Amino acid sequence: xxxxxxxxxxxxxxxxxxxxxxxxxxxxxxxxxxxxxxxxxxxxxxxxxxxxxxxxxxxxxxxxxxxxxxxxxxxxxxxxxxxxxxxxxxxxxxxxxxxxxxxxxxxxxxxxxxxx
Numbered sequence: 001x002x003x004x005x006x007x008x009x010x011x012x013x014x015x016x017x018x019x020x021x022x023x024x025x026x027x028x029x030x031x032x033x034x035x036x037x038x039x040x041x042x043x044x045x046x047x048x049x050x051x052x053x054x055x056x057x058x059x060x061x062x063x064x065x066x067x068x069x070x071x072x073x074x075x076x077x078x079x080x081x082x083x084x085x086x087x088x089x090x091x092x093x094x095x096x097x098x099x100x101x102x103x104x105x106x107x108x109x110x111x112x113x114x115x116x
Contacts, residue, residue: 008075010063011036012053013044020067021053023082025075029054035080035089 009032012021022041026032036045046052055062063069063082073084 006076006078007056008058008081010055010058014046014051014053015044018044019083020064021082022080023058023063023068023072023075024080025078027078029056031078035078039080039085 006025006027008023008025009029010021010023011032013019019041022032022036022044024032024035026035033045033049036042060069060072060075063072068082071082071084073079073081073087075081077087079087079089
């Protein structure tokens with residue numbers, strides 16, 4: 001199997017109630033959409049992907065310098081860099097039950113903080 005190079009995508013969903021967009025570095029557009037869904041943002045992705053605005057090969061200089069760039073993670077590794085959650089792609093998110101595992105992770109983290 002030939003490895004595809006990583007590509008930075010800027011994906012903007014339709015509608016007013018959505019984030020500014022999603023910054024994702026992935027093997028393909030299909031992989032980028034998988035990452036967005038796995039991290040719990042599937043509610044912003046329409047079933048018809050032609051409704052998305054997709055910029056492939058986006059560079060940091062092309063992004064919103066006041067809102068996106070100061071709040072983004074690293075663009076050079078596979079994963080979602082805006083909104084920024086973590087560096088890279090969490091192993092649990094690649095297994096397909098991302099949102100439930102993300103919720104459990106945060107629940108455990110809050111419990112640990114509260115227990116002191």
